[in-house]
Every structure is written in C-alpha cells, then in structure tokens.
Amino acid sequence: MTSFQEKENARKKAFESIWETKINAVFADVAATYDKANDFASLGLLKGLRRRFIATIDVEQGQRVLDVCAGTNVIGIELLKKQPEIEVHAIDRSDSMQEVGKARAAQQGFEIKGHICDVHSLPFPDNHFDVVTLQYATRHLRVIDVFSEIKRVLKPGGSFYHFDMLRPSNKIIEEAYCLYLKGCLKTVSWAIKSGPEAKACCDYFVDAIRLFYSTEELSHLLSELGFKDVTGRSLLGGTVAMHKACKT
C-alpha cells in the first residue's frame, strides 16, 4: 500500500487546490451541455463505450444501487432501463449536474434518489448497497479514501463497477493521448463557449491523467484495498478501462 499511498500523496499535493476550489465551478459551468460535449469530443465513442460498460453490470430486481459522482445520471438511467425494479441512488457534489440529471431521469419516467455531497465520505450505513458504480470521475478524487468508502457501503457479495480514462502504460500512447486530449478539450471548451473556470482547467484534465493509474495499477490497488475477484479490462490502448471488484 505504501507505493499507492505515495502516489496518492503526490496527486493530492498537485491537485488538491483545484479539486477543492475549481472542479465544482467547472461542472456548474458545463452542466447543461456536458452530455452533448462528451459525445462531440469523443466522436460518439463514449456512447458506445458506455453501452459496453452497462452491459457488464449485473443488476437484479429489488437491488439497491449507488452511482458515485453521478453527474447527469447517465449511468443510473441506463441501469433503470435495463432493470426498472431497482432502487437507484446518485451522489454528486454538483447541484447543477444533478439538476440536469434529475430532469433527464424524470423525462424518461424514472426516479433516482439524489444526494448532494462530497463522496470522500458516503452518508450511508455499512453493507447497504448491492451494486456501486463510478464512471469518469476518479481522477478528481483521493482514490484510496473513496474506494475504501465504497467497500464499506457495499454489502458482502456486492460488486463495484468502475469505468474511467486511465494512464496508458505505454509511454508513446500516453504522449499521443495527452496531445489529443489537450487539443480536444480546447476545441470543445471553445465550441460550447465554456466560462473561464472550465477553460483554465484544460491543462489540469491532462495533467490528472499523467499522474493517474494504469489499468494494471488500478486492479492492484483494488486488490490491496481488500476487494476480491478483481478484473480490469483495458480498451483503446489502455486509455480507458473497465474494472469489476467484489466484496466478500
């Protein structure tokens, strides 16, 4: 755990002030256009990847699900389409993202119970959820703290599903990917007329990938935190990966 703790300390030192003072303003700024901007920036790729992620998630009638850093509720809505007889909770710090998410869920006839708070401390009892999901947000978090909280609120036998952009373990792919991301973020923030907060964070979004985990490292970290049957599936040269981890 020491090497992971060292990496977490380095991430915290580099990004803590951005996490605490800027990230919320960025998501407030882009909330209304967030889903469209993602599709545009990824040339529709994200939608396909999300479908693949959702397909890996087992949800059964009567289960209680928590989507961590739920944003505009894309995951909760897709899970309810897959199995309408589940109870879905969404937690996120951004009022603006959750407002959009609440409206999107209601439009499609779904109810998602929203909780506005920082996910480093989850306001739920131990052993409470059958399934926990977390997509596209871990770069902005203290990973050991949040994953430990997720493990605490999962029931024994429950599963954690994680999907995110990661740091490719191949250095050449990492360089090409960061170059692409930088260009892409600048174009998107110009196209959707982002405010100054979002524009200023373009470099941070790329730096956060550089200091982040590879697929293998994230699998290893989950195992060290006591999750069992950890699987990590790397896609697109390791630029994104899907992980599943169980609590026994």
Ligand SMILES: C[S@@+](CC[C@H](N)C(=O)[O-])C[C@H]1O[C@@H](n2cnc3c(N)ncnc32)[C@H](O)[C@@H]1O
């Ligand atoms: C890139 S969005 C991803 C949203 C959603 N999971 C998706 O896949 O579309 C990241 C989300 O993480 C949330 N977030 C970032 N740091 C957070 C924190 N410390 N506590 C709670 N939410 C946080 C942001 O408000 C934002 O809604």
